[in-house]
Amino acid sequence: MVVAMTSCSHALRGHSSACGRPSRPVTGRRQRCSAALLVKCSIASSPFGLVTKERGFLPSVDPLRRLALMQHDAAAAEWEAALADLPKLAVAAGGAQAGDSGPTRGGVLRRALRALPPFPLDKLPLPRPDEPAGESALASVDGASGAEAAELWRAYLLLSFLAHAYVWCEPGPPPSSLPAVLAVPWVRVAAAVGMPPVLTYATYNLYNWRRLDPAGPLHLGNIVCLQNFLGGPDEEWFRLVHVDIEGRAGPAVAGLEAMQSAAAADDPAAVVAGLTDVAAALRDMQNTLSRMGEKCDPYIYYQRVRTPMSGWRNNPDLPQGLIYEGVSTEPMQLYGETGAQSSVLHAFDAGLGVQHDQVWLREYLGAMVQHMPPPHRAFLARLAAANGGASNVRSYVMSHGGGAGGELRDAYNAAVEEMEKFRSQHKAFAFNYIAKWAKREATGTGGSDFMPALAGYRDTTSRHLLG
Numbered sequence: 001m002v003v004a005m006t007s008c009s010h011a012l013r014g015h016s017s018a019c020g021r022p023s024r025p026v027t028g029r030r031q032r033c034s035a036a037l038l039v040k041c042s043i044a045s046s047p048f049g050l051v052t053k054e055r056g057f058l059p060s061v062d063p064l065r066r067l068a069l070m071q072h073d074a075a076a077a078e079w080e081a082a083l084a085d086l087p088k089l090a091v092a093a094g095g096a097q098a099g100d101s102g103p104t105r106g107g108v109l110r111r112a113l114r115a116l117p118p119f120p121l122d123k124l125p126l127p128r129p130d131e132p133a134g135e136s137a138l139a140s141v142d143g144a145s146g147a148e149a150a151e152l153w154r155a156y157l158l159l160s161f162l163a164h165a166y167v168w169c170e171p172g173p174p175p176s177s178l179p180a181v182l183a184v185p186w187v188r189v190a191a192a193v194g195m196p197p198v199l200t201y202a203t204y205n206l207y208n209w210r211r212l213d214p215a216g217p218l219h220l221g222n223i224v225c226l227q228n229f230l231g232g233p234d235e236e237w238f239r240l241v242h243v244d245i246e247g248r249a250g251p252a253v254a255g256l257e258a259m260q261s262a263a264a265a266d267d268p269a270a271v272v273a274g275l276t277d278v279a280a281a282l283r284d285m286q287n288t289l290s291r292m293g294e295k296c297d298p299y300i301y302y303q304r305v306r307t308p309m310s311g312w313r314n315n316p317d318l319p320q321g322l323i324y325e326g327v328s329t330e331p332m333q334l335y336g337e338t339g340a341q342s343s344v345l346h347a348f349d350a351g352l353g354v355q356h357d358q359v360w361l362r363e364y365l366g367a368m369v370q371h372m373p374p375p376h377r378a379f380l381a382r383l384a385a386a387n388g389g390a391s392n393v394r395s396y397v398m399s400h401g402g403g404a405g406g407e408l409r410d411a412y413n414a415a416v417e418e419m420e421k422f423r424s425q426h427k428a429f430a431f432n433y434i435a436k437w438a439k440r441e442a443t444g445t446g447g448s449d450f451m452p453a454l455a456g457y458r459d460t461t462s463r464h465l466l467g
């Protein structure tokens with residue numbers, strides 16, 4: 001089953017900093033304007049424009065491995081070469097000894113990135129800086145092909161990894177600013193795909209894999225990462241577990257809208273089938289999550305894997321945020337990459353009518369939605385909108401509390417129970433991989449006060465069980 005993203009009522013809000021100041025594109029025009037219009041672009045041609053039974057929220061076409069542009073553009077080739085070298089540079093970055101001078105003195109990674117040629121923005125299918133951002137965005141929307149959108153997403157991945165490596169992969173405290181050579185193209189490309197200029201789950205996981213057997217499944221054993229920070233089995237496996245989980249959620253995710261329609265059409269058998277798919281997918285997801293420790297060691301994860309995912313909002317290491325040189329003299333504050341930006345649990349919450357009543361929990365998940373590809377935001381918005389009427393599955397099950405309702409209620413409770421189990425299991429991972437090692441109070445890479453937050457999401461879920 002394929003769910004096409006043909007409409008979007010959920011326009012992207014401006015990517016604002018914590019202080020509410022919208023970040024500005026290099027054109028000097030408000031990013032809010034272009035980003036909102038580009039939601040339409042991404043829906044028309046984005047690799048994330050379809051939600052499928054086979055892949056869920058993973059891109060419908062396997063991700064681009066390199067910028068196509070690098071075949072005939074020397075600067076693009078240099079940027080791709082820097083990305084390929086990133087794990088080497090990141091290890092070398094900590095290698096200098098006291099008294100070393102010349103090329104071996106500290107800062108090798110940051111120096112290499114600062115020395116890159118200007119990113120070939122003018123050769124990407126972007127709105128031209130001299131055009132009004134909104135109109136040009138709209139023009140590029142209508143002309144954008146799937147190949148152009150894939151190229152822009154690859155550019156977004158490349159710039160996101162290099163920028164986060166610049167900030168986090170040299171030893172010592174992070175810098176307070178990102179040089180213009182990285183910041184300016186990153187902000188432009190991020191706006192073009194309708195995303196914030198920060199590492200997101202979409203580029204870290206969803207758009208960061210290839211299949212060993214191109215005809216084989218998107219499962220552990222047949223997938224490898226396109227890009228790492230430091231590399232090694234722990235980082236690779238951590239990410240691939242997410243990719244496998246996303247694929248396994250596919251059949252249930254793609255059936256959520258049909259399940260809501262079945263409720264509206266008073267078709268209990270179809271609602272039970274949809275709920276059964278959700279429970280089955282969550283069981284599969286737990287099986288995969290339980291394999292995390294096979295190749296991702298908690299201590300290595302804590303020491304090496306998680307830091308480069310961090311953002312600069314609610315992060316004690318960068319309390320003021322990060323200045324994007326050439327973009328703004330004011331620091332931006334943006335959350336880092338986290339599983340909370342996966343659309344899967346958000347979609348199951350919406351499909352099952354699970355509402356997080358505590359304001360801070362709801363607001364945090366709401367902020368994470370702004371870090372998802374625009375078509376996924378649109379998908380979630382449609383699920384949420386349908387909950388306002390006869391399509392609300394939870395209300396439907398409650399209103400069928402007697403008679404045939406036994407089967408409905410059991411199927412609903414089984415789905416909620418599996419979601420509660422996934423959240424419990426996940427919370428235990430967050431403890432074993434982060435909280436246990438933290439010497440001071442830790443926030444997640446996504447910036448949350450995560451232990452109470454994860455307990456809150458789990459407890460709200462179980463409160464939705466019908467008695």
Ligand code: HEM
Binds near residue numbers: 340426
């Ligand atoms: C060792 C493995 C993992 C650790 C240590 C971990 C850690 C965290 C943390 C700390 C948060 C709080 C948000 C923040 O970053 O501030 C979070 C949220 C979240 N993570 Fe993970 N995570 C792991 C694996 C996964 C996997 C494999 C998934 C599957 C997609 C996932 C999905 C989520 C979701 C959906 C949330 C939002 C909370 C919820 O809806 O229950 N995580 N994670």
